[in-house]
Amino acid sequence: MSKINVEKLDDQKKLSILRKAVEKHGLSYVSRFIGVDRSTLNRYLNGKIQRIPQEIVEKASELLTVDELSDVVYGLRSTDVDPTTAISVIIKAKKDEGFRNFFLSLLWQELGDYIKEPSNSYLVTKDDIELFEKIVRNEKSRKTAEERINYLRRALADLDYELTPTKLKEYILDLSEESKGRAEHTAKALKLFIKEVVKPKSPRIARELHDSFKIPKTKPSHKPYIPEITTVKQIFNNIKDIGAKAFFLLLAETGLRVGEVLSLKLEQVDFEHRIIHVNKISETKRAYITFLHESTVKWLKEVYLSYREEFIKKYESSLRKLAEANPTQGINIEEWKAKLFPFREDSLRVEIKEAMRKVLGKEFRLYDMRAFFTSYMIKQKVPGTIVNLLQGRAPPQEFRIMEENYFVISEIELREWYDKYAPRLL
Template structure:
């Protein structure tokens, strides 16, 4: 399929395509590529030949990039392409094999660097989980089957039901730093899920997901990067996209887990009282509340939230149409609208990693920001019990013992520790 449908172009646009090709590659090369002599191309350019065959224009278009063709054909109108148009293209690609092959080829040629991570992404459905439960109950003992199911469900919830090589690798490393036993059981469950459920559907993605992490057997040897507050501030300043900037701000100033912040709903953040209500409790971790500095809360209220609202307004209609066209995907519009960060995680990561490279010339794990918060607080002589309470690092049992036998950690006391010693980027 040619890059453009030339039979819908007027003579001026056809001529502009040939002229741009000549400007780019020279008369001799273009005439050879078109299969005509130099004088004929000159006659095209001088309008001595009024009618240019579609075949010639198609060959000339092959020499130009999508951006160059877009400038010629649409000019400034390219900015008017809205999400609805983009979704229409996707739906057509799903239904029309010829168009799909053409569309995907252009995507890889022009946007390959941007779509590498999403192309390795797998969205876990309810049916996938049900299939996994059925398989393990048939093949494993009752106790082992239930164990695998419980670890898988917990991991999928933490990962927001989207698996990518980067997320899986960092997630298992994160678990290993807190509980090697839980990390091992979780890794086994995920490996089995990928092998039995994802591989039959998408072998390529399954292979990349499966190979992205190991089942922990020994103490992890990863050492978090040593970050100063000035370095973290520089990374923050270099993040251009506001969604990623707000996400990094909360990540750095609270030391919470990446998954916890991504899972936050808009009603879990109280900017007036500067409280983040995590309210999450499991067998190995307790993270129930965190805080924000005054300037950060004001920035989120005045800068980020208006940006978030505009983002939702811009894409809600299109997402509803996508959900209607693909009911099997179970797209929950209201849940998406309730998210504090209604963006794709990979997009946030790309923007933050770009700022890391600009600041340091290299990347590091987002989870290392948790280690940064811990080390920063400890250097400020904040007791480890307070740091653990703020970051949800202690088990419910440990927390209960500390409450009953040592001191009562009130919201006011925790806020005081946070206000005095937690890192701030603004």
């Protein structure tokens, strides 16, 4: 298959392709490959035959890489291609069926070795949610329908409206450790959503998502892996990506839930007073405040924040184009810019787990860093009440009772406990 549409090329560009092929492979090889004798090929190259047949140019183009053809035909090198250009190509492919077929064919031809498997990610749209609500209200009792809808909406918000097998599996396991009942209801809602909404659109992805987790029925059998502080430091030092490094640092030193750290906005972090205001209250969670070590604040301000700003500057225009081309996806640019970690969760996980494998030869769940924090603090003889406050483990009602009747502690005292006993990676 020809890599370019030769019909749209002028005679000079056709000649340039032929010359590039000869320059790369030699006159004898090219003449044999395209099926003409050396003298005829020479006449093409010397301009004695000005009209080069289309099939000759198509055969010659097969001897060149995409980059080489791009240089010859467009004068565009790969170093000139930025994310905005890539997004433009994707948008054109979505709108133009002929271009899409050509693009996908070329993509698999040139990058097939790098594409290990098709994507298993599903981005949930507003239309998907509305369709689900319509289906369950028609098929379920009023009480059951409202229950499924409420649990689904909460789960999708926690998952940032992106479903992948890994995220779903870990999310249900995490819920199971905190509330078996909520985990069961959430799993049922997600299974139903995948069956009714995702499957008709993408059977393959639906099958992978559906099979990635089970509906909890008994006490979770997962036993968290609790690494030593030296191991955690080794993993941190082996993470190459600055964004993933900062993300892992906060997980290890605060003991917050993965979703809580991911959803943090920059404004929730008070660098001057070293306080993180999590501000999350739900039926099972009450995240109070937690803190940062001085060395951590220094590293975040000197290393991470500048990296974060550069990342946003680099991809903002591309994301805006994507949002404009997909208005139903609900892409909110300002919310994305406000995030402390404006990166894809799966990218962060890949970087961290690569470091885990390098240090340990295996992976463990990121949620286990919460158990690591708890274990580390308890070993330092920190009272369980203090640990629960720092990790937002006390349910709202229980916390209010404790706060009003039994336990009074100031923000300064709580920070003193943190500064003295919380794990440090820097």
